[in-house]
Amino acid sequence: xxxxxxxxxxxxxxxxxxxxxxxxxxxxxxxxxxxxxxxxxxxxxxxxxxxxxxxxxxxxxxxxxxxxxxxxxxxxxxxxxxxxxxxxxxxxxxxxxxxxxxxxxxxxxxxxxxxxxxxxxxxxxxxxxxxxxxxxxxxxxxxxxxxxxxxxxxxxxxxxxxxxxxxxxxxxxxxxxxxxxxxxxxxxxxxxxxxxxxxxxxxxxxxxxxxxxxxxxxxxxxxxxxxxxxxxxxxxxxxxxxxxxxxxxxxxxxxxxxxxxxxxxxxxxxxxxxxxxx
Amino acid sequence: xxxxxxxxxxxxxxxxxxxxxxxxxxxxxxxxxxxxxxxxxxxxxxxxxxxxxxxxxxxxxxxxxxxxxxxxxxxxxxxxxxxxxxxxxxxxxxxxxxxxxxxxxxxxxxxxxxxxxxxxxxxxxxxxxxxxxxxxxxxxxxxxxxxxxxxxxxxxxxxxxxxxxxxxxxxxxxxxxxxxxxxxxxxxxxxxxxxxxxxxxxxxxxxxxxxxxxxxxxxxxxxxxxxxxxxxxxxxxxxxxxxxxxxxxxxxxxxxxxxxxxxxxxxxxxxxxxxxxxxxxxxxxxxxxxxxxxxxxxxxxxxxxxxxxxxxxxxxxxxxxxxxxxxxxxxxxxxxxxxxxxxxxxxxxxxxxxxxxxxxxxxxxxxxxxxxxxxxxxxxxxxxxxxxxxxxxxxxxxxxxx
Numbered sequence: 001x002x003x004x005x006x007x008x009x010x011x012x013x014x015x016x017x018x019x020x021x022x023x024x025x026x027x028x029x030x031x032x033x034x035x036x037x038x039x040x041x042x043x044x045x046x047x048x049x050x051x052x053x054x055x056x057x058x059x060x061x062x063x064x065x066x067x068x069x070x071x072x073x074x075x076x077x078x079x080x081x082x083x084x085x086x087x088x089x090x091x092x093x094x095x096x097x098x099x100x101x102x103x104x105x106x107x108x109x110x111x112x113x114x115x116x117x118x119x120x121x122x123x124x125x126x127x128x129x130x131x132x133x134x135x136x137x138x139x140x141x142x143x144x145x146x147x148x149x150x151x152x153x154x155x156x157x158x159x160x161x162x163x164x165x166x167x168x169x170x171x172x173x174x175x176x177x178x179x180x181x182x183x184x185x186x187x188x189x190x191x192x193x194x195x196x197x198x199x200x201x202x203x204x205x206x207x208x209x210x211x212x213x214x215x216x217x218x219x220x221x222x223x224x225x226x227x228x229x230x231x232x233x234x235x236x237x238x239x240x241x242x243x244x245x246x247x248x249x250x251x252x253x254x255x256x257x258x259x260x261x262x263x264x265x266x267x268x269x270x271x272x273x274x275x276x277x278x
Numbered sequence: 279x280x281x282x283x284x285x286x287x288x289x290x291x292x293x294x295x296x297x298x299x300x301x302x303x304x305x306x307x308x309x310x311x312x313x314x315x316x317x318x319x320x321x322x323x324x325x326x327x328x329x330x331x332x333x334x335x336x337x338x339x340x341x342x343x344x345x346x347x348x349x350x351x352x353x354x355x356x357x358x359x360x361x362x363x364x365x366x367x368x369x370x371x372x373x374x375x376x377x378x379x380x381x382x383x384x385x386x387x388x389x390x391x392x393x394x395x396x397x398x399x400x401x402x403x404x405x406x407x408x409x410x411x412x413x414x415x416x417x418x419x420x421x422x423x424x425x426x427x428x429x430x431x432x433x434x435x436x437x438x439x440x441x442x443x444x445x446x447x448x449x450x451x452x453x454x455x456x457x458x459x460x461x462x463x464x465x466x467x468x469x470x471x472x473x474x475x476x477x478x479x480x481x482x483x484x485x486x487x488x489x490x491x492x493x494x495x496x497x498x499x500x501x502x503x504x505x506x507x508x509x510x511x512x513x514x515x516x517x518x519x520x521x522x523x524x525x526x527x528x529x530x531x532x533x534x535x536x537x538x539x540x541x542x543x544x545x546x547x548x549x550x551x552x553x554x555x556x557x558x559x560x561x562x563x564x565x566x567x568x569x570x571x572x573x574x575x576x577x578x579x580x581x582x583x584x585x586x587x588x589x590x591x592x593x594x595x596x597x598x599x600x601x602x603x604x605x606x607x608x609x610x611x612x613x614x615x616x617x618x619x620x621x622x623x624x625x626x627x628x629x630x631x632x633x634x635x636x637x638x639x640x641x642x643x644x645x646x647x648x649x650x651x652x653x654x655x656x657x658x659x660x661x662x663x664x665x666x667x668x669x670x671x672x673x674x675x676x677x678x679x680x
Contacts, residue, residue, distance in 0.1 A: 170331050171364035174435075175378035175425065176352040185377075189368045 028253065035246035042242055056247035066248055068220045069228030073252070076138055076224060077206035080145035085199050087146070088153025089191075093183075095154065096161035097169075107154075114151035122215045129216055136218045144212050149202040156201065160194025161187075196263060204256060225252045280342030280432040281307045282328060282465060287337035289323050289489075297323040299489040300337070308463045310456075312480035314470055315512070316618035320489035322437055325469045329435050330354050342432060352381075357426035361438040363418045365410040371397075371421050372406040378429045396428045399458070416447045423458065433465040440475065452478060471618075473513055477501070485509050487614070503674040507664040508611040510559050510657060516597065516632045517615075520607040523558040523658070530658075530677070532558055533604030533629060534582040534651070540678040543658060546667050556667070557607045558677075559657040562597070565633035567641060568648035579652045584631070589643050598641055600631040600649070609661040653678050 034042065035056050037049045044050065060066040094100070095107060125144060126135070134140035164187060172182035188195075210226045217223045223231070229248050232241045282305040289298040298320040305311045313321040326332040328339060330351035339347055346354050357378070365374050372393055379389045397403045400420045410418055419439060426434055439455070440448045456479055459466050470476055476483045477497040485492040485500065485508070493505045497513075504510035510518050523530040523537065525547055530537040537558065539547075546552060568581045582602075590597040606629055633649060641647050654676035658667045668674050 165362060165364065167360045167362045167364035168366060170329075170351075171358070171360060171366075171425075172377075173331065173351045174329060174356070174358040176381040176429075178350075178352065181381065186366055186368075 031246045031249050031253075035243060035250050037243060039240070039243060042240075056243040057251070059244045060248045060251065065220060065228055065231070066225075069223050069225045070252070072138070072220075072222055073207060073224040073226075076141050076145070076222070077203055079138070080142045080149060080206045081199055081203045083142070084146045084149040084153050084202050085157075085195060088150055088157050088198065088202075089195065091150075091154050092157035092161050093187075096158045097166070110151040110154050113147065114155075118148065118211055122211060125212070126215050135216060136222050138222055140216050141212060141222060141224070144216070145206045145209065149205055152205065153198050153202055156198045157191070157194055160191050160197075164190050200259065200263060203259075207252070207256060280465060281305060281309075282433060282467065283338075283340040284324075284328070285338040285340070287324070287327060287339055288335050289320070289327060289332060290335040297489050298327070301486075301491055303484060303491065303494065305465060305467065307465055310459050310466045310468065310479065310481045312468045312470060312476045312483045313486060314473060314476040314483055315486035315492075316614065317471060318488075319486040321469045321471075321486050323489075324486070325435050325437055325467060328433075328467060329356060329358050355431050356433045356435055357429065357431040358435040358437065359422045359426050359439045361441055363410075363422040363442075365418055365421055365425075367410050370407050370409055371402060371413070371424075374410065374421055375424045375428050378425065382429060392428050393424075396424045399427070399461075400424050400454075415443050416451065419443060419451060420454075423455070427458070427462065427464075430462075431464070433467065434459070436466065436468045438470055439468075441470070441472070448475075455479065474515060477513065483513075485512060487611075503669060503672060504657065504666055505669060505672075506611070506666055507557060507559070507609055507659040507661075508615070510659070510666065511612060511615045514561060516562050516634075518559045518561050518657075519629075519631050519633075520612060520659075521558045521560070521602070521629055521631075522605040522607045523556040525554050525556060530556065530558065533602040534558075535580060537580065537653065537656070537677060540676075541680040542670065542675070543667060543677055543679070553660050553662060555661060557609060557612075557659040557661050559659060560651055561655065562632045562634040564652040564655040565631075565635065566650050566652075567635045567639035568650040570636055570639060571650055576650060578654055579650050581648055581650045583646055583648045585646050586641055586643055587630070589641055591637070593637065595637050596635050596639060596641065598633045598635050598639075598647075600633065600647075602629050602631055604629060607661070609659070609664065611664050652676075 030047070033047055033049055036052050036054070037044075038051045038053045038055065041050050091106075091110075095103060121144075129135040129140050134143070168186055168190075169182050172186045173179075177185065208226065209224070213224045213227045214230070217227060220228075225248065229245050232245050232248070282303075284301050284303040287298060287301045288296065290296050301320075301324060303311075313324060315321050323332060327334050328341075330346070330349060334347050338345055341354060341356070366377065369377065375393045375396060376389050379392060384392075393406070394403070397406055400423060402417070402420055402424055405413065405417060405421075410421065413421065419442075422439070436455075440451050443451060452475060455468075468475075468479060470479075480497060482495060483497050483500055484494045487508050493500055493509045495503075500509055500513050504513065507520075511520070521532050521534060523532045525531075528539065528544065530539060566575075568576075584600040584602050587599040587601050589599075635641060635649075655674075656668070656677050657674060658677060659665065660667060666674065668676060668679070670679070
C-alpha cells in the first residue's frame with residue numbers, strides 16, 4: 001500500500017516536472033530550430049528543420065555588429081560582476097560581522113534600490129549620462145549595473161557570511177593569523193560557494209539586461225548583444241533577418257547554459273545553504 | 279610558560295553596561311585556574327580579554343611580566359579552545375593542527391613532527407586525514423585541544439570546552455584535560471558554568487557573579503569556607519540548604535528548632551546595624567539519621583523531626599528530601615542561583631531540605647523521621663549583604679564558636 005502510493009506520487013511528480021520543463025524549454029528549442037533553417041523553410045511551421053544550414057551562424061559572425069556587441073557584452077558584464085561582487089562581499093562581511101551605526105539603514109536602502117522599478121530611472125539616467133559624457137560608453141552601463149546588482153550581491157553574500165561561525169575567525173586570530181590572513185585562509189574558502197553563486201547571478205543579470213542597454217547606448221561602441229539583436233538587418237534592407245536573430249539568440253544563451261551547468265552543484269548547494277540559515 | 283596577572287581589569291561596553299568589574303587575579307606559572315559562575319557573570323568576557331579578543335576598558339593585563347593590553351591575540355602567544363571547537367571545516371585534522379605552525383612559518387618537517395606528536399598524545403593519529411565533518415563530538419574536541427597544544431604556547435585558555443559533549447564523554451574528557459595539563463605543565467585558564475568541573479579540575483577556582491570576583495581559592499576551601507551566600511549556594515551538588523532564621527532572645531528561631539549561638543556570633547549580632555533576620559546554611563552531608571549517631575556526636579548538634587518527602591538511594595548513601603514548615607529564606611543571591619539552575623518557578627510552599635544520610639538508615643517515604651544536624655558545620659549569612667557571619671579569618675567555625 002505504502003509502496004504503491006509512493007510510486008504513484010513519484011509518477012505524478014515526475015509528470016508535473018516534465019510539463020514544467022517542456023513549458024520552459026519549448027521556446028528555447030524553437031529558437032534553436034529556427035536558427036538552423038534556411039530562409040525558404042523558415043515559416044513552414046515545422047518544429048524539426050527540413051533543410052539544415054549553418055548559414056545563419058556564418059552570417060552573424062561575418063557581420064562586425066554582432067562580434068562587436070558580443071565583446072561589449074562580455075566585457076561590461078565581467079567588469080560589472082567583478083566590481084559588484086568585491087564591493088558586495090565587503091559590505092556583506094561588515095553587515096554580518098560588525099555592529100555599526102546606520103547598519104539597518106544601509107540594509108534597508110539596498111533593499112529599496114532592489115525594489116525600485118528600473119524603468120522609472122531610465123529617463124533621468126539618460127539625461128545624467130548625457131551631461132556627464134557617459135552616454136554610449138562602457139562605464140555608462142557598468143555603473144547602473146553595479147548599482148542594481150549590489151543589493152542582490154549584498155543579500156546573498158551576507159546570508160553566506162552569517163553562516164560562518166564567528167568563532168572560526170577568533171580561532172584563526174588565536175592561532176596567530178592577522179585579520180587579513182584570517183579572512184583569506186579561513187573565511188574566504190568557506191565563503192567561496194557563496195561568492196560563486198553571487199557572481200553567476202549578477203553576471204546573468206548584466207548579461208540579460210535590455211532596458212538600460214537600449215536606453216544608454218546608441219552605437220556599436222557600447223551596444224550589448226540583447227540590443228544589437230534588435231538592430232539586426234539582413235544583407236539588404238528587404239531581407240528578413242529572423243534566422244540570424246535566432247542564431248544570435250542561441251549564441252548568447254549557450255555560454256550561460258554551459259556556465260550554469262558547469263557550476264550547478266555549487267550554485268544549488270550555495271543557494272540552499274544560504275537559504276536555510278540566512 | 280608564564281604567569282598571568284590581572285590588575286583591576288574592567289570591561290565596560292559602549293552601551294554603559296559593565297561586564298567585568300575590577301578583577302584582580304594572579305595566576306602562577308603552570309597553574310590550572312577555573313573561572314566559574316552563572317551565565318552572564320563575566321567569566322567568558324574575562325577570558326576573551328586575556329585572549330585579546332576583547333579590549334580591556336581599564337586595568338592592566340600582564341603575561342610573563344609583560345603588559346599585553348594593546349597586543350593583538352597573535353602576539354600574546356596563547357592558545358584557546360572554544361566551546362564550539364571552531365575547527366576549520368575546509369581543512370583536514372592534520373591541516374587544522376598544523377595551521378598555527380604554518381602561520382608561525384615553521385618548516386614542513388618540524389610541523390609534521392609536532393603534529394604527529396600531539397596527535398599521538400591525544401590518540402588522533404588514525405584520524406589525521408579526515409575532515410572535521412566526519413568526526414564525532416569527542417574527536418572534534420580532541421582536535422581542538424590538539425591545535426592548542428602543538429605550538430607549546432605560554433598559556434591555554436579554554437572556554438567551556440566540554441559543554442557540547444554528552445554527560446558520559448564529559449566525565450571522560452575531564453580526566454583527559456586534567457592529565458594533559460599536568461603533563462604539559464602549561465598555565466591554564468578554564469571557563470565553565472559547571473561547578474562539578476570547577477571542583478574536580480582546578481588548582482584554584484575563581485567564582486564570579488555580576489562581573490565581580492566573589493572568592494578565589496582551592497576547591498575544598500571554597501566548599502568548606504564560603505565567604506558569602508552566593509559562593510555557598512553555587513558550590514556543591516546537591517547544593518547547600520538555606521533556612522530562614524530570626525534572631526530572638528540570643529537564639530536563632532528556625533524551622534528546624536531554636537539554634538543556640540556561640541559567643542563570636544553573638545558579638546557580631548550585637549553591633550548596631552546587625553541584621554535581625556539571618557539565613558542559615560547547612561550542607562546535605564551534615565545531616566544524619568538521629569537513630570544512627572552516638573552520644574558524643576549527638577552533643578555537637580541538634581535534632582528535629584520532619585515528614586519524609588522522597589528517598590533516593592544512591593547505594594553508598596541516601597538522599598532524603600524533607601519538607602519543613604516556616605518562612606522561606608529569601609535573598610537576591612538565592613534567587614539568582616535558582617534562576618541559573620532554571621528552578622526559579624519550581625519550589626513549592628515551605629522549605630525543602632536535601633539531606634545525605636547513611637545507607638543504613640531505614641528511612642521510608644511518607645513517615646516522619648528524627649534527623650540530627652551538625653551545629654559546628656552550619657553557616658549563617660546576612661541576607662542583605664550575603665556575608666558569611668560564621669567566617670573568622672577565612673575559616674568557618676559554625677554557630678557555636680566562642
